[in-house]
Amino acid sequence: MGSGHRNGHSACVDAVELTEALAARLGEVIPSAFVVEARGGDLAIWPRNDPSHRCAVRVATILDQPGDRDYFVGAACYSVLDTVQDVITTDTSEPWPAPSALTPGVHIENGRVSLWYGDQASPSLVLRPIYLTG
Secondary structure: OOOOEEOOEEEEOOHHHHHHHHHHHHHOOOOOOEEEEEEOOEEEEEEOOOHHHOEEEEHHHHHOOOOOHHHHHHHHHHHHHHHHHHHHHHHHOOOOOOOOOOOEEEEEEOOEEEEEEEEOOEEEEEEEEEEEOO
């Protein structure tokens, strides 16, 4: 991802890099029965045994708007987390990532994108942060 680094972590700025970063982090935590894939500025998820149930978020479309970059990065990240949760929960008929429904969370501060499910003060699942450049 990108050539910039912050605090020893890969940094991203555009839709393709953000999508790849989200896919990498989600790939670490989703159930093995699912596939998550970044392609261009789209992030897709589907049950491994049924690719016809593929669902995608157009991250590039969300980011390609005038205005506050952090706002749209947050909106894109939230949309991805929410979609992934919906696909897994619908396919398995069980709440994911915990026994009860959890709201995805996104917080951006000083170029660091924090991602989680549940209450921010005590999340049930935390993903590795993403570092933005530019």
